[in-house]
Amino acid sequence: MTSNSDIKVSIEHLYKSYGAETAVKDFNLDIAQGEFVTLLGPSGCGKTTTLRCVAGLERPEAGEIRIGGETVVAPEKDIYLFPEHRNIGMVFQSYAVWPHMTVFDNVAYGLRVRRASGAEIKTKTMKALELVGLDHVADRFATKLSGGQRQRVALARAIVYEPDVILFDEPLSNLDAKLREQMRDEIVRLQKEVGITSIFVTHDQSEALVMSDRVVVMDKAVIQQIGDPEDIYANPVNSFVANFIGVTSLLEGKLTARSGETCEVEVPSTNGGAPLRLRGTGAPAAQTGDRIFFNLRPEDVQLHLDAPDVSDGQNVIEGKVIDTIYLGSFLEGRVSASGHEIGIQIDHYENLRPDQTVWLTFRPEHGLCLTD
Amino acid sequence: MAVDTSGAYLQVDNLVKYFGDDKAVDGISFGIPKGAFLTLLGPSGCGKTTTLMSIAGLHTIDGGRIRVGETIFTSPKEGLFLPPEKRDIGMVFQSYAIWPHMTVAQNVAYPLEIRNWDQSDIDDRVAEVLELVGLTDWADSLATNLSGGQQQRASLARAIVSKPSLLLFDEPLSNLDLKLREQMRVELKRIQNEVGITSIYVTHDQSEALVMSDEIIVMSKGKIEQRGGPVEIYSKPVNEYVSNFIGIANLMKGKVVEVSEPGIGKFEVTQDGQTVQLPCRLTAGIAAGEDAVLSVRPENVHAVPEGGGGVLTGECIHAIFLGSYVDCRVKWGDFEWKVISHPRNHPRTGEKVHLRFDAEHTLAVQP
Amino acid sequence: MTTETLSPTRERSRTSNRLRAMMTQENLITFVVAIIVAGAVIVPLAVLFVSSFKVLDPLGWDTAWGFGNYVEMFTDRIIPKAFINTLIISSGSTVLATFLGVSLAWINARTNCPGRDYLEPYNLIPFFLSPFVGAIAWHNLGEPQTGLLNNLARDVLGIEGAIMNIDNIWGVIWVTGIFFAPLVYLFVVGSLRRMDPSLEDSARTTGAGLVRTTMTVTLPLVMPGILSGAIIVFVTSAGEFGVPFKLSAPYGWETLTTQIFSKAVGDDANHYLGAAMSMALGIITVFLIWVQQRYIAPRSFTTVTGKGFRPNVLDLGPWKWVAFGYNLTFIAVAVVLPIVCLIIVSLHPVWTGKIVWADLTTINYVKTLFWWRPEAISAATNGIGNSLILAFGGASIAMVMALVISYMIHRTKGFGVRMLDFLSVVPIGFPGIVLAMGVLVTYIQTPIYATLWILMLAYITRFFPYGQRNISSIMLAISEELDQSSRMAGASWFTTLWRITIPLLKPGLFAGWILLFIIFLRELSISIILFTTGTETLSVGVYYLTNFENEPLTAALSMAQTVLLLIAIYAFRRFAGREALTA
Structure with a gap:
């Protein structure tokens, strides 16, 4: 790979397993200076x-990790740097704020082990505390802080x-x-x-959607996207x-025809009714x-109480209301069509009765066909 | 003796409870019909x-009266206090309170054993209830082996097994x-519907309150702020407190300048030199010329293109992508509007934004 | 609604009024129990205090009020030295026990020392055994002429003279230090084992190396546990009677406890001087326990997170075998060597320091155990019977009391609860021998003196707090909603207690019971003050044999006691589990 001075962290072909269980498999990622990257996935992914391999708290079996241009671990080259030699900062789920130190001492710790001068420790620590809005509690013991405040100490x-x-570990x-x-x-x-x-x-x-510049979705030890x-x-x-990002309805069917961008998909009925024919x-x-997962987001679906006019090429599905949940800002509902459940989301209150017949419409470009 | 003549199944009259010098409940009254699902909603300490504990009999009260059906639960003035075990109530606690030394079936059978049911009747009823809550396969496992959600189901089963007169729920x-919570609230509501026991939540x-309740009572500082159905509470809050507590609202101080017909008028706000008059609905009791608070839900503020009916113009300072919607902050003078937009068509950070309001969903409430 | 339909409500209201009456009865019960406990705890201490100001005239007939006893403590030929010896012994054994306890806890909780999970129970065994018996065993191992180790050194290694002499205050420090090391271990291992690993990980990622992390994060976090353990060891050593009595007093190193003992019984008994010395000892220990409870225990950091974290385990590399050897050595020195030595000695008709295979006999066991045989020694056989009665009865009564007190403190919150809470800490501050002195001067004129009842009373008063703590910790952990939901299910207060509360407390009740059973079975310093002929206990029997008979007989009864204790320890581990101790 090309050496790029803009790249701050680079992970190549990382492998890690616990006994027979593979925890991470062929993980590759370059992270640019100043970038906020999120690793997202279910527990055990x-x-x-x-993250702990990057920190040095776990040792991978294979691959290479470079931080700031320096290789911090590469089992094949017999390189392994202890966490304290990697110049990283880490924030833990349990805050891990040391209860026997004041807020100031907690934050100053990293400077002290780096043998900073007294004046430098003082100014830098206070500046970091100011950044997280905790300069007024510098002398307090960490045990006297609330959960949110503790996490800010950990951040500082x-x-x-x-x-x-x-x-950041959750x-x-x-x-x-x-x-x-x-x-x-x-x-x-x-x-x-x-x-x-x-x-x-x-x-x-x-969290991932709101915070990140880039999201790495993982599942079963492998990067998905x-x-x-x-x-x-x-x-x-x-x-x-x-399925993992946001709410969606996934309908399993077969590709029946294709014209240009548009796929025609037939989703067989599970309750003996007519199959759904959808364009995506x-x-x-x-x-x-081929097998297709037809992916439809609730917010892309329009609800109609009467049969709609679909001359503009929209998909239309006739179904029956299963139930609705009123959440104030919108109404969440489930509609059953040919035995499949389709989620809907309406931005106003509508008195829908269970079993009431409704029509759902959506544009073909909002129905995403996935093969896997 | 004053006997209340209301047809309510559960009637609470002038309930007063002190903790030391603190008045925890300040003379509240309400009644609910049989089979209803009422939620008491409010911040901690309200x-x-x-x-709820007063109704359960887990502590005594200092004033007022609580009646269920024909039975007076407590009335200090008359010297009446029915101990909790005599009240025929099912209760579900925050900590589940599933007894760890018993199996699920034993937990659920307990109230029936206390009531001296026949063993065969107990077995039948326990099986029936466990099926209702979906724990049939777990009947013989120790309660400690259950997940949180399952423990809460077991707790619910135990509460309804004796068909109590009242159910x-304490948080x-x-x-x-989060995920489990969203699942369980639908599930809880379904089971309550099925058994039809009058419930206080x-x-x-x-x-949670919006999703589950037939009716909601919003409380603050020991008093009732508003009572109504979920839609009513959400769309027609009577004051700033309720408006703020339920859902998210843009709340802006201003003045009602015109009352055109009962409940409908115009609201004037000035910000950054711009004065805007917005047609709005008025809460009962607000007259022209009075200070009021404008309450608009973020989903009722629409970012529209130039000429799309926008009444004021601001700048999008923050567009947070949340998947199914985009949460935008629009700066207008010193005020920051919260605006919800569709993910397929939303303002970007730094863009100029025109905002349009529906009069129907723009509300002037008491400060 | 008419009056007729209201009448069933009226009917119910009468029961409700009864319940209200019971609410005040609950208060009454709390008050009564508080009075009883106060009587048991406060009266002996008050009488002890008052008695310490009574000065016996030279003829021993009459008393006068005054500070004479306290003056004598400083002017006496022996007592001031005893004071200093006690101080040296306590300090020394505290240092030794803390070093051993902390190092073993660290090895077992935080390193990859082989077999550490299997070794832990054996590390803890000395906690349950009798230090007095330990002293007897070590006397037979390390006495210059007859000590087994010294003789082995002479015979096998050909060394002249003796490699060690255990019969001095260094010997006392050695034995108490080894026996009390598990106390420190138990105070430390919990926080080491359950410490959130990210506390240390974050120091590493912040840039601190292993050593620095250990010194600035790990160690400070377990320091409150170490200090608590050290103080408890200091106080327990200061109140220990058996070890100095066996190893140092006969050789000229008297301690406060051996001096108190000599003033309580024997020819120059002077209860009032004994009371003054007890007061002096008690004030020191109470002060230290107060410091521990008030300032150190509350500082222990809650480093535990809700999740089932595994602590960071240090890979020692080849050094793990050193740790393993260190651990085994401790077990050998504290458990295996003493027991083997006792078995060997007990099988000889007389002990000369050398194993004589031809002479091996079981006569010592016959004499000490077979009470139906004419040659049986009654002090020994009485001791076994009496100790079993005291252990079974005392543990049972104490646990019932502990249950009632815990329930009142944590559930009813009635009047007198604060006093109960306070009273259940006080006895922990006083060494057994001090409390026994108080009980002696209080009840010597009453009919319960010279019965087993006075022993039972003193045992329970001194040790019920241990049982109460076992129950309280569980009661705090189980939510009150578990009780409330039973009431809501229609069960009365008593049904709830019987079917919900007590079953939930069962592990605590059982662990507490066995712990008290073990403590009572080996108790010496209370018994030695309060026994009379006929009410000897097991440890008193051992005392009698070591004082008036020979070492092999002593060893035989010691072994009998040790076997009983080992069975009880097995039961404790089997039923109460490791959590009961290390939690």
């Missing part, structure tokens, strides 16, 4: 293992010595919903302000990604007769 | 749990993670 502690990269999952959103925005703001390269691990897709949030949401490469886009390599 | 879902989670 290998995202945390990858990780950035104070200006590491090459900062690693830092928000111990916080309650309100605080989580606050901290999420705060981390993004801080990351942009400091311009520090970040790798963020989470299982929460909304890499892309920016809107791209991954709009163009998932397979049914796993489609995507799956350029698929042949007629 | 008195909702205290009200009480039953708050220990579960306490939560601080407004979305």
Whole structure:
């Protein structure tokens, strides 16, 4: 690969297993200076293992990791740097703020082990505390802080010595919903302000969408897709990604015809009714007769109480309401059509009765065909 | 003796409860019909749990009266206090409170054993209830081997097994993670519907309240702020507090300048030199010339192209992509509008944005 | 609604009024129990305090009020030296026990030392055995002429003289240090084992190496545990009677406890001087326990997260075999050597320091165990019976009391609860011998003196807090909603207690019971003050034999006690599990 001075972290052909179980398989990723990359996936997908390999808390079996141009681990070349020699910062899920030190001492720790001068420790620590809005509690013991504040201490502690990269291991999952959103925005703001390269691990897709420049979706030890949030949401490469990011209805059927961009898909009925014939886009390599997952996002579906006019080429599905959930800002519902469940989302309140007949329409370009 | 003549199945009159000098519940009254699902909603410390505990009999009350059906549960003035075990109530706790030294079936059978049912009747009823909550396969496992969601199902089964006259829920879902919580609230509602037991549900989670309830009582500082159905509470909050607590709202101080017909008028706001008059609905009791708060939900503020009916123009300072929607912040003077847009067509950060409001969903409420 | 339909409600209201009456009864019960516990705990200590100001006239007939006893403590020929010896012994054994306890805990919890999970139970065995018996065993191992090790050194290695002499205060430090090392271990291992690994990981990623991480993060985090353990060892050593009695007192190193003992019984008994010395010892230990409870225990850091984390384990490389050897050596020195030595000695008619295979006999066991045989020694055989009665009865009564007190403290919150809470800490501050002195001066004129009841009373008063802690920790962990949901299911208060609360506490009740059973079975320092002929206990029997008979007989009864204790330890591990101790 070309050596690019803009690349801060580079991971090549990383392998790691626990006994017979492969945790990470052939992981490749380059992260640019200042980029915020999220590793996203369900638990056990290998995202945390990858992060811990970067940190040096786990030793991979094969591959190479470079941070700031320096190889920090490469089993084939017998290179392994201890975590303390990698110039990284890390924020843990459990905050890991040391309870026997004050907030100041916690944050100053990294500077002290780097033998910074007293004056430098003082100014840099206070500046980091100011950044996270905790300068007024510098002398307090960490045990006296709330969960959100502790996580801020951990954040300040990780950035104070200006590491090459900062690693986040699900830092928000111990916080309650309100605080989580606050901290999420705060981390993004801080990351942009400091311009520090970040790798963020989470299982929460909304966190990944909101925070990241790029998202790496992982499942079963393997990278499924890499892309920016809107791209991954709009163009998932397979049914796993489609299902994991956001809410979607996946209908399994067969490709029956193709004309240009448009695929015609037949989804067989599971309750003896007529099959659904849908038009969508995507799956350029698929042949007629191939299996297709038809991916339909609830927010792309329009609901009609009477049979709609579809002369403009929209798909139309007739179905019956299963149930609805009123969430205030919108109404979430499920509609059954030919035995399949289709999720809908309406932005106003509609008094829908279960079993009521409704019509759903959507544009062909919003129905994504996936082969895998 | 004053006997309430209301047809309500559960009637709470002037309930007062002190903790030390703190008035936790400040003379609230409400009644609910048989079979209804009522939610007490409010932030912690608003008195909702205290009200529930008073109905359960887990503490005594300082004033008022609680009646269910023909039975007076408690009425300090008359010297009446029915101990909790005599009240015929099923209760589901936040911590599940599944007894770890018993199997699931034993947990569920317990209330029936206490009521001296025949063993064969107990077995039948327990099997029936376990099927209802979907735990048939787990009947003989120890409660500690269950996941959080399953424990909560077992807890529900135990609460309904004796067909109690009343079902009480004390934040039953708050220990579960988000995904499970969303699943369980639909499930809980389904089971309650099926058994048809009058239920009171306490939560601080407004979305839970909106999804599950027939009726919601919003509480604050020991008092009732508003009572109504989910749609009513969400779309017609009576004051700033309710508007803020339920869902997300753009709340802006201003003045009602015109009342054209009852409940409909115009609201004037000034920001950054721009003065805008917005047609709106008015909460009862607001007259022209009075200070009020404008409440508009983010989904009712529309970012439209030039000439699309926008009444004010701001700048999008933040567009947060959340998959099914995009959360935009639009700066207008010192005010930041929260606007929800469709992911296929949304403003980008830094763009100029025109905002349009529906009069129907623009509300002037009491400050 | 008419009056007729209201009448069933009225009917119910009468039951509800009864419940209200019971609410006050609950308060009443709390108050009564508090009074009983206060009586048991406070009265002996108060009488002890008052007695310490009574000065016996030279003829021993009459007493006068005054500070004479306290003056004598400083002017006496022996007592000031005893004070200093106690201080040296306590400090020394604290240092030794802390070093051993912390190093073993670290090896077992944080390194890849081979077989560490299997070794842990054996590391803990000394915690349950009798230090007095340990001292007897080590006397037979390390006495210059008759010590087994010294003789082996002479015979096998051909060394002149002795390689060691255990009969001095260094010997006392050695034995107490080894026996109390598990105390420190138990205080430390929990926080080492359950420490959130990211606390250390974050120091590593911040740039600190292994050594620096250990010194600035790991060690400070377990420091409160280490200090607590060290203080408990100091206090327990200061109150230890058996070891100095066996190893140092006969050779001129008296300690406070051996001096208190000599003032309690024997020819120059002076209860009032004994009371003054007990007060002096008690004040020191109470102060230290107060410091531990008030300042150190609350500082222990909650480093545990909810998740089932595995702690970071250090790969020692080849050094792991050194750690393994160190661990085995401790077990050999603390458990295996003493027991083997006792078995060997007990099988000889007389002990000369050398194994004589031709002379081996079981006569010592016959004399100490077979009470129906004419040659049986009654002090020994009585001791076995009495100790079993005291252990079974005392543990049972103490646990019932502990249950009632815990329930009141954590559930009813009635009047007197704060006092109960306080009273269940006080006995921990006083060494057994001090409390026994108080009980002696309080009850010597009453009919319960010279019965097993006075021993039972003192045992329970001194040790019920251990049982109470076992129950309280579980009661705090189980949510009150478990009780409440039973009430909501229609069960009364008593049914709830019987079917929900007590079954949930069962592990704690059982662990506490066996712990007390073990403590009572080996108890010496209370028994030695309060026994009379006929009410000897097992340890008193051992004392009697070592004082008035020979070493082989002593060893035989010691082995009997050790076997009983080992069975109880097995039961403890089998039923209560490791968590009961290390949690």
